[in-house]
Amino acid sequence: MKLIESVPNFSCTGDTLEKIVDVFRQADEVTLLDYSDDIDHNRSVVTVIGPPEALADALFLAIKKASELIDLRTHKGAHPRMGATDVVPFIPISQATMEDCIELSKTVAERVASELNIPAFLYEQSAATPDRENLATIRRGQFEGMKEKMAGGFTPDYGPAEPHVSAGVTAFGARKPLIAYNINLGTSDLSIADKIAKKIRHAGGGLRYVKAMGVMLEDRNIAQVSMNLTDYEKSSLYQVMETVKYEAARYGVSVVGSELIGLMPMKAMFDAASYYLQLESFEPEQIIEQHLLPKEEGDQA
Amino acid sequence: MKLIESVPNFSCTGDTLEKIVDVFRQADEVTLLDYSDDIDHNRSVVTVIGPPEALADALFLAIKKASELIDLRTHKGAHPRMGATDVVPFIPISQATMEDCIELSKTVAERVASELNIPAFLYEQSAATPDRENLATIRRGQFEGMKEKMAGGFTPDYGPAEPHVSAGVTAFGARKPLIAYNINLGTSDLSIADKIAKKIRHAGGGLRYVKAMGVMLEDRNIAQVSMNLTDYEKSSLYQVMETVKYEAARYGVSVVGSELIGLMPMKAMFDAASYYLQLESFEPEQIIEQHLLPKEEGDQA
Numbered sequence: 001m002k003l004i005e006s007v008p009n010f011s012c013t014g015d016t017l018e019k020i021v022d023v024f025r026q027a028d029e030v031t032l033l034d035y036s037d038d039i040d041h042n043r044s045v046v047t048v049i050g051p052p053e054a055l056a057d058a059l060f061l062a063i064k065k066a067s068e069l070i071d072l073r074t075h076k077g078a079h080p081r082m083g084a085t086d087v088v089p090f091i092p093i094s095q096a097t098m099e100d101c102i103e104l105s106k107t108v109a110e111r112v113a114s115e116l117n118i119p120a121f122l123y124e125q126s127a128a129t130p131d132r133e134n135l136a137t138i139r140r141g142q143f144e145g146m147k148e149k150m151a152g153g154f155t156p157d158y159g160p161a162e163p164h165v166s167a168g169v170t171a172f173g174a175r176k177p178l179i180a181y182n183i184n185l186g187t188s189d190l191s192i193a194d195k196i197a198k199k200i201r202h203a204g205g206g207l208r209y210v211k212a213m214g215v216m217l218e219d220r221n222i223a224q225v226s227m228n229l230t231d232y233e234k235s236s237l238y239q240v241m242e243t244v245k246y247e248a249a250r251y252g253v254s255v256v257g258s259e260l261i262g263l264m265p266m267k268a269m270f271d272a273a274s275y276y277l278q279l280e281s282f283e284p285e286q287i288i289e290q291h292l293l294p295k296e297e298g299d300q301a
Numbered sequence: 302m303k304l305i306e307s308v309p310n311f312s313c314t315g316d317t318l319e320k321i322v323d324v325f326r327q328a329d330e331v332t333l334l335d336y337s338d339d340i341d342h343n344r345s346v347v348t349v350i351g352p353p354e355a356l357a358d359a360l361f362l363a364i365k366k367a368s369e370l371i372d373l374r375t376h377k378g379a380h381p382r383m384g385a386t387d388v389v390p391f392i393p394i395s396q397a398t399m400e401d402c403i404e405l406s407k408t409v410a411e412r413v414a415s416e417l418n419i420p421a422f423l424y425e426q427s428a429a430t431p432d433r434e435n436l437a438t439i440r441r442g443q444f445e446g447m448k449e450k451m452a453g454g455f456t457p458d459y460g461p462a463e464p465h466v467s468a469g470v471t472a473f474g475a476r477k478p479l480i481a482y483n484i485n486l487g488t489s490d491l492s493i494a495d496k497i498a499k500k501i502r503h504a505g506g507g508l509r510y511v512k513a514m515g516v517m518l519e520d521r522n523i524a525q526v527s528m529n530l531t532d533y534e535k536s537s538l539y540q541v542m543e544t545v546k547y548e549a550a551r552y553g554v555s556v557v558g559s560e561l562i563g564l565m566p567m568k569a570m571f572d573a574a575s576y577y578l579q580l581e582s583f584e585p586e587q588i589i590e591q592h593l594l595p596k597e598e599g600d601q602a
Contacts, residue, residue, distance in 0.1 A: 003593070005589065031592055031593055033589065033592050049589060049592070049593065093589060093590075094590070183579075184581070237574075237578055238577070238578070241577070241578055241579070255579055256579075257579050257580070257581040258578055258579050258580055258581065259580065259581055259582065260578075260580060260583065260587060262587065263587055263588070263589050264587060264588065264589065265588070265589050265590065266567060266588045266589070266590045266591075269570060269571050269574040269588065270570050270574075272573075272574035272577060272578055273538075273570040273571075273573035273574040273577075275577075276539070276542070276573060276574075276576075276577035277538055277539070277542055277559055277561075277573055278484075278542070278556055278557075278558050278559050279558070279559055279560065279561060280485070280558040280559065280560055281560065282561065286561060286563065286564055286565060287564070287565065287566070287567045287570065288306065288334065288350060288394060288564050288565065288566050288567070289394075289395070289566065289567045289590070289591075289594060290567075290590075291332055291334050291350070292304070292332060292350065292594050293590060293593050293594065
């Protein structure tokens with residue numbers, strides 16, 4: 001059962017978004033997990049999951065629909081954007097590798113470029129060169145500045161050398177799942193959360209795949225270490241918890257609770273349970289529900 | 302998505318078992334999770350899961366098949382047995398209550414009794430009276446002694462007052478999932494594992510839903526506390542781990558590892574992760590795979 005997640009961002013909201021989301025609702029084998037639109041940003045984030053081929057087809061049709069419905073020449077919104085479909089990340093979920101996601105991102109990018117005439121840029125793990133890894137670098141100049149930027153030598157990985165007149169350009173890339181994990185401290189001193197955040201994050205000499213900052217929870221009058229784990233298999237939930245605990249201990253502060261925000265693969269929770277229960281071996285096949293997940297149909301000719 | 306697990310025990314092995322298991326393989330909506338046969342005991346345990354109606358149909362067909370293929374008059378095996386299908390437990394897995402399982406056990410029991418003419422006894426949570434809760438009580442006398450036992454006033458919940466001539470009688474009952482969890486100690490002293498087992502188990506004043514005993518792992522020369530959790534939602538994995546740790550500490554012994562044997566619901570692992578990560582709230586819907594599990598079709602008229 002090879003499953004890949006995609007989180008395409010569309011430059012629209014409301015009825016337009018509903019028409020795009022309908023493409024995923026009607027797609028066989030593809031599951032719509034979540035979608036949310038942000039009126040201020042005039043932008044939406046859709047979460048879908050499926051086996052590679054079915055996911056690729058559904059994404060193409062949704063990107064096509066977005067290119068038909070959205071005209072960036074009249075689009076306004078606070079969030080930076082360069083395309084009707086702005087960015088399409090691919091994330092390995094189950095029995096899929098990062099290589100599978102890179103391959104899929106290229107397949108969809110190439111099809112969008114050739115059939116819809118929209119320039120496609122590869123970013124993150126799919127990037128051909130390190131200077132293309134960062135999405136912000138690709139998006140700089142946004143839709144309005146893209147024609148000039150591309151004329152100046154900013155060549156897409158696939159498709160024409162200038163942006164689509166109304167749909168702009170789109171970025172495609174493979175990345176790891178991201179887990180948002182916040183730990184609450186038994187103190188109202190925000191500076192303690194800040195100090196712990198600085199020690200635990202990669203930028204401060206801490207864990208390789210952790211971004212962190214201190215945040216005040218005003219309604220509860222407590223400080224929080226707010227974190228993103230960009231590779232939970234390497235920088236794990238339990239490492240984060242144990243590190244925050246021992247950093248907090250030097251200030252005589254204890255952890256009073258935590259929260260996981262949004263969606264995550266079940267493996268993240270199994271990893272935490274395995275560590276604390278000191279399991280010598282654990283197989284996902286021991287989980288009853290694992291046997292109820294959709295099975296792969298086998299390779300197609 | 303209402304899912305119930307059943308673990309029917311059949312008094313057969315080999316080719317006969319394969320023919321019975323085929324019934325589950327061919328059943329729509331029902332998933333065969335596991336099956337194992339024990340030649341010495343001439344007995345097999347099958348694990349299946351599915352929505353209530355589909356599961357009931359498949360179980361009935363399998364029990365019918367077993368009654369056609371197995372003749373207990375010529376059956377030999379070390380394990381006590383009273384029926385071609387000996388016992389059929391029903392276990393709530395997902396969005397199903399114990400009441401659902403009790404109801405389903407009665408539905409299947411009644412159908413088996415009326416259509417196959419096999420006396421059906423309800424046990425565990427499905428039992429009409431406390432003296433019928435224990436399976437061993439119902440099975441006492443086994444197939445060979447059942448005719449006399451029933452003639453003496455041991456009336457089935459459904460079906461005729463004497464056993465089926467070749468298929469005997471069958472017990473049906475709802476129960477909680479059972480988790481087998483073993484904790485390994487950093488000592489070769491079995492008496493320490495025995496003492497910890499006595500303190501943690503219900504019989505010794507310990508946790509309500511824990512059975513425990515000390516076991517020697519000869520190949521590793523370490524002692525183990527071997528446990529069954531008969532209600533993991535009330536006596537949790539983390540409670541067991543923390544209790545074994547503090548009991549072992551009085552002997553200066555530490556926990557060196559643990560193992561979970563067989564199948565378990567994912568909730569058991571989520572509970573452990575939630576405790577140790579101090580999650581203030583956690584919803585199964587936050588797990589991506591949760592959205593990929595089969596959905597219920599809605600109530601049928």
